[in-house]
Structure formats: structure tokens, C-alpha cells
Amino acid sequence: MLRHSLTGKQKSFLRSMGMGMDPVVQMGKDGLTPAVVQSASEAIKKRELIKVRVLQNSADDAEQIRSMIETLTERVDAELVQIIGRNGLLFKRNFDKPKIELP
Numbered sequence: 001m002l003r004h005s006l007t008g009k010q011k012s013f014l015r016s017m018g019m020g021m022d023p024v025v026q027m028g029k030d031g032l033t034p035a036v037v038q039s040a041s042e043a044i045k046k047r048e049l050i051k052v053r054v055l056q057n058s059a060d061d062a063e064q065i066r067s068m069i070e071t072l073t074e075r076v077d078a079e080l081v082q083i084i085g086r087n088g089l090l091f092k093r094n095f096d097k098p099k100i101e102l103p
Contacts, residue, residue, distance in 0.1 A: 006079055006091070010102045014049055014081045017100070018089040023053035025072075031058055032068055032075075041076045044092045048100045054086045 006014070024047070025040045043050045052072060054065045069088035073080045078092035091100075 006081070006102075011081050013103050014091055014100075015089065017049060018051055018081065021049070021051045021089075023051045023087060025050060025052040027052065027054045027058050027068055027072070029055070029057045032071055037072065037075045040072055040090070044076055044078055044090060045094060048094050048098070049081075049089065049091050052088045052090060054088075056086070059086075 024043045025036060027036055030036075040050065040052060052069060054068055059065045059068055065086055066083055069083055069090075070080060073088070073090055076090065076092065078090040081089040081091050083089075093100075
């Protein structure tokens with residue numbers, strides 16, 4: 001997927017959709033394991049937009065949290081919509097069965 005292929009308007013639309021979502025993938029004390037990547041990959045294929053959370057026992061500072069979320073984004077070949085605190089919002093278009101129609 002092309003990086004930075006979402007416009008500001010599209011990111012804003014996706015952020016508003018993500019507001020009410022609960023995290024479907026959580027990274028715990030083991031960090032970014034292959035199981036976490038697999039889980040995120042499956043979830044994003046089904047939903048296109050997922051929220052991930054880095055638990056408190058996993059990372060201490062904002063830089064570590066950001067790094068973990070960005071690495072997960074790269075490994076599932078998604079686009080990072082936003083990071084707020086310990087939560088990240090990831091988007092990846094499913095061309096076979098699209099669920100979200102971007103503006």
C-alpha cells in the first residue's frame with residue numbers, strides 16, 4: 001500500500017469513525033509478537049479500520065509506544081491514521097470486500 005495515500009479529509013473521516021471503537025488488538029508485556037501481528041492482520045482484513053492499544057506493562061514512554069504502533073502498522077502493511085496516548089488507529093483498504101467508503 002502506498003504510504004500517505006490518505007488525504008486530510010479521509011483521515012478526519014476515519015478518526016471520527018474510530019472515536020467509538022474499542023481496541024481489537026492489545027500489545028502486552030511481550031510487546032510486538034508474531035501473534036499480535038497475525039491478530040492485527042486478520043482483524044484489519046475483516047474490518048479495514050482497527051484500534052490498537054499498548055498496555056501499561058508493555059511500554060513506559062510515548063516514544064516507545066509510538067515506535068511499537070508504527071512497527072505494527074508496517075508489518076500489517078496498513079496506514080497509520082492517528083496515535084492518541086496508548087491507542088493507535090490503523091486503516092487498510094480491503095479491495096475484495098470494501099466495508100468503508102472514503103469521502
